[in-house]
Amino acid sequence: MRMDNKIFSETLRDLRKSKGMSQEQLSEKLGISVQAVSKWECAQSYPDIELLPVIADIMKVSIDYLLRGVEFVNNKGSLNAGKISDDNAETNSKIGKEVGLPDDNVLRIVQFKGRKLLRQDNYDPQIKIPLYIEGGELEDVDTVEIWGNANIEGDINGSVNAGGGVNCGNVGDYVEAGGGVNCGCVGDYVEARGGVNCGPVGDYVEAGGGVNCGPVGDYVEAGGGVNCGAVGEYVEASGDVKCTTVGGDVTAGRNVECEDVAGDVTAGGKVTCKNVEGDVTAGSSVEIEDINN
Numbered sequence: 001m002r003m004d005n006k007i008f009s010e011t012l013r014d015l016r017k018s019k020g021m022s023q024e025q026l027s028e029k030l031g032i033s034v035q036a037v038s039k040w041e042c043a044q045s046y047p048d049i050e051l052l053p054v055i056a057d058i059m060k061v062s063i064d065y066l067l068r069g070v071e072f073v074n075n076k077g078s079l080n081a082g083k084i085s086d087d088n089a090e091t092n093s094k095i096g097k098e099v100g101l102p103d104d105n106v107l108r109i110v111q112f113k114g115r116k117l118l119r120q121d122n123y124d125p126q127i128k129i130p131l132y133i134e135g136g137e138l139e140d141v142d143t144v145e146i147w148g149n150a151n152i153e154g155d156i157n158g159s160v161n162a163g164g165g166v167n168c169g170n171v172g173d174y175v176e177a178g179g180g181v182n183c184g185c186v187g188d189y190v191e192a193r194g195g196v197n198c199g200p201v202g203d204y205v206e207a208g209g210g211v212n213c214g215p216v217g218d219y220v221e222a223g224g225g226v227n228c229g230a231v232g233e234y235v236e237a238s239g240d241v242k243c244t245t246v247g248g249d250v251t252a253g254r255n256v257e258c259e260d261v262a263g264d265v266t267a268g269g270k271v272t273c274k275n276v277e278g279d280v281t282a283g284s285s286v287e288i289e290d291i292n293n
Contacts, residue, residue, distance in 0.1 A: 009043040011066055015059040016041075029058055106143040149179065165194060180209065195224060210239065225254070234263065241267075249278070256282075 016026055023037045030037075030051060039045040047055065056063045144156055149164035157172040165179030172187045180194030186201045195209030201216045210224030216231045225239030234248035235241050241252040249263035250256055256267040264278035265271055271282040274289050 006043050008046070008067055009041050012055070012059075013041040015061065019059065026058070030054060106145055108145045143173075150177075155184070159188070166192075170199075174203075181207075185214075189218075196222075200229070211237070215244075219248075226252075240269075255284075 016023070023034050023041070027034045027037045032051075036045070036047075040047055052063050052066060056066055059066070143159045143161060144150070144152070146160070146162040146164075148162070150160065150162045150166045150168065152160070152166070152168035155169040155171070159173035160166055160168060160171055160175045160177075162176070163178045165181065166175055166177045167182045168175075168184075170184040170186075174188040175181050175183060175186055175190045175192070177192040177194070179192065181190055181192045181196045181198060183190075183198045185199040188201075189203040190196050190198060190201055190205045190207070192206070193208040196205055196207040196211045196213060198205075198213045200214035203216075204218040205211050205213060205216055205220045205222070207221070208223040211220055211222040211226045211228060213220075213228045215229035218231075219233040220226050220228060220231055220235045220237070222235075222237040222239070224237065225241065226235055226237040227240075227242045229243065230245045230247075231243055232247045234250065235243060235246055236251045238253040240254045240256070241250055242257045243250075244258065245260040245262075246258055247262050250258060250261050250265045250267075252267045252269075254267065255269040255271070256265055257272045258265075259274045261273055261276045261278070264280070265273065265276055266281045268283045270284040270286070271280055272287045273280075276288055280286055280288065
């Protein structure tokens, strides 16, 4: 079996984070250096083959899942989904057990191109999966898991996990996406490899791209610019930062424009604020009405 470095690195990182485990903790369990784990997750190297069963046991998945990102694959390289029929509940349940799915209230949607399974890291950006939710049909669903992009017509009471981008209404819990996120209010957090465009977020936002949102209860970390309402803790962004109030520090690769900042402001460009409680470091000009330091 040939190991796909990218699949393994992303799968290991996602599993480790889902268990609330740091790289240091994983390295201690395996008796190796933190640098080795970091290289695995950055797709710079592979673990020794004898470590794979140990890693699988720690993460409570199969070795096949570690290497392929899929819990069960037959000898033709695809899931046995062709046997699934709406009117054969017994067969469907058996296949679900073979695939390694838990018996829970999670709605799982898997994309196929013909008979070929599209993995979470190998989706087609042009393929959309519309979900039409009416009248509380999914009230007992805790999570929606989608391998590919997700266009969801309606709100989700629980959480949304997607290998691609997510477009939906309000989300009661959290959103995790391999692409961008466009949604309404989010009760918990948003983690996306692309940009995030949403309403208020109860906890935090971590995005590989820019962030445009309402107030955020905790912090915002963005690979692009940030344009949002009040942020409870801090903001870190590679681009411009424009917020109303920030409960802690603001760090921006470019300009910062805020009303009130309770901590320090560090910017690669211009800083324009109303009140700053901490220090200000700017690569360009500084315009502040009231600064305490």
